[in-house]
Amino acid sequence: MTAPSIKLQNVSLNMAGNQILDDVTCTLEAGRLHVLIGPNGAGKTSLLKTMLGLFPHQGNIGRAWPGKPVPAAYIPQQPRFDTVLPVTVRDYLIGCLSNRSLIFKPTKQQLKMIAPLLETVGLAGKEHLQLGKLSGGERQRLMFAQALSLNSPLWFLDEPTTGLDTQGIEFFTDFLARLKEEQKTLIMVHHDMEFVKSWADNILIIDGGLKSAGTPDEVFSGRTRQEAPVWTH
């Protein structure tokens, strides 16, 4: 297995005087799907972004890589783009993958690099669409394509099914099954308890800090490692 584990030690996050997270300590094992759940404003996304290194924090966050460290793949929450932005799906993916300037005609090699990504996420034939004209589901697929391009064993997913229709959710679950099969370390924020019950290997209940953690069976039967969840969805 090449996926890393992540160890958080006394991680706290304070933004503009507000304590968002307090003293989070836990280990996220390699090759498993860890889902962060909790009420709105509990700090789930903040914890995810803190683990990604996007927020300055107190405490330690370590990634234990069995091999050479690589950048993590990240699916942000529904990105928005200016509707008249003259940037296409193809431009965006080539920009992510290649340093050869986009002001030149794409090379065959560049097109070859993005073709399987587009195929995998179901955007083949839509590479000439402008980013701002993509539907919510298509934008999410584009995010999956850019994440896939990193070929990373570590994935962070922030509410990946928000705004998706039935077909989009089906695509996502197939995709997730593939990632799990490949034993990637997956850290996800999700709000759908039915989904979490079926898919999570480990659940972390966040509400200003780590309230409890355990397998779906443990969490939903109240036998968590710390304390039972105190809210219902």
Next chain:
Amino acid sequence: MDALRSWVFALEQQGMLPEMFQYAFLTNALVAALIIGPLLGGMGSLVVIKRLAFFSEAVGHAALTGIAIGILLGEPPAHPIASLFSFCLIFALLLHWIKSRTAVPYDALVGVFLAVAIAMGAALLLYVARMVNIHILENVLFGSILTVQDQDLLILGVIGLVCTAAALLFGNKALIATLNPELAQVRGINIKLYDYVFIVFIALITVAAVKIAGAILVGAMLLIPATAARLVTTEVRSFFWLNVGISTACCLLGVLLPMWFELPIPSGAAIVLLAAICFVCSVSFNRIVGLT
């Protein structure tokens, strides 16, 4: 440059070029336009995508203060290069530095800086106006093809080379960082560094273009061609090249047409008016074709 000027003069003498090419300053101005046009166009593409048009306007206006400070410090009134570049760079970097340390919306912050730049510029320029020929100030405000010297062309050339090299090497990363900064950061792109380098480039290009476009109008040249090009293109490559084409054509024609028709119009005004015509054409084309 001497060889180029002599060659152009010889062509004019042989009747192959119109009479106006007998003036060496026109050759200088055209070379400057040929450098500054693509630069303004290329950089304008990212300025529009990053929504920094208002910022470049503020830096252009800061040039007024920079020039006044230069004159006060004893620099040549027509070429206060050191003060102009220093003040505009400090102004741009300070603005960006404060932006990252305050919750004030960026447009409001730029508005404050723009107002301060104009106020300081007006106060200092009126003060130094007693010390210099008033036409020098006119040239600074609205641009003049008469004032471009070899030293300016050298500075323009160096800035052009540095900006082009940076854009070719790091343009894709800069674009990705603009479209989604968090995602770019996770991918290992140092977005703060990219932001600051971009700000420095805008400041340098803006200041370098002041001679031709004028402090009041230089910001418009980063904005109008890019906005026009954006309306009729759907992908990065065509957007960039159309923007460069419009900007370069406007800069060249803005220098040539007033001389050709013997109109007393400053080059900056002519360039911006031509760009505005392109913008109107783009809007009309966009309405007819319904492209974006």
